[in-house]
Amino acid sequence: MAHYLGFLRAINLGATRKFAKGDIVRVVESVGFTDVETYINTGNIRFSTSMRSRSKIEATLEEAFEADRGFAVPTMVYTPAEIRAIAEHAAALDHGGMHYVSLLKDEPTAAGLAAVRAAARDGELAEVGGRAIHLMLGVEYHTAKLTNTLVERHLGVATNRNLTVIRAVVERWT
Numbered sequence: 001m002a003h004y005l006g007f008l009r010a011i012n013l014g015a016t017r018k019f020a021k022g023d024i025v026r027v028v029e030s031v032g033f034t035d036v037e038t039y040i041n042t043g044n045i046r047f048s049t050s051m052r053s054r055s056k057i058e059a060t061l062e063e064a065f066e067a068d069r070g071f072a073v074p075t076m077v078y079t080p081a082e083i084r085a086i087a088e089h090a091a092a093l094d095h096g097g098m099h100y101v102s103l104l105k106d107e108p109t110a111a112g113l114a115a116v117r118a119a120a121r122d123g124e125l126a127e128v129g130g131r132a133i134h135l136m137l138g139v140e141y142h143t144a145k146l147t148n149t150l151v152e153r154h155l156g157v158a159t160n161r162n163l164t165v166i167r168a169v170v171e172r173w174t
Contacts, residue, residue, distance in 0.1 A: 006078075008159065009074040028045060058077050101166050103160070105157040
């Protein structure tokens with residue numbers, strides 16, 4: 001059985017998209033995955049499965065989540081080694097502001113990445129590292145031009161975590 005990390009997009013953001021950690025564990029276990037754990041309420045999960053296809057794992061989870069919740073829950077699945085590499089890449093990026101990571105469902109395209117970078121304002125940077133875009137911002141997230149919404153517009157489905165969460169996931173699960 002291989003271990004994987006899943007990152008759920010757009011849950012617990014409003015009154016209609018609630019998905020408690022205990023419910024996430026229950027649903028993941030209902031599809032036959034084991035060793036299920038969650039970390040904080042933003043949709044970070046660790047699990048084991050004999051499945052090997054990332055796209056099949058994502059589809060299995062997304063179908064189960066939608067059946068249980070009644071709304072789509074896009075899910076990005078990574079191996080522990082991939083998340084560790086994302087965190088290591090982040091350590092090499094020297095930036096004094098806020099650092100967020102958009103975890104992508106698919107590999108970024110050069111054209112999409114160029115469009116994201118073109119939208120940055122002074123002091124903001126977007127760097128690719130695997131299926132992740134490191135968004136290095138100024139000191140105020142709410143005024144940033146580089147957002148997960150922008151990333152999704154140009155690179156497809158993604159979910160966003162701050163670097164602190166990525167590092168905590170690495171420490172706990174890799």
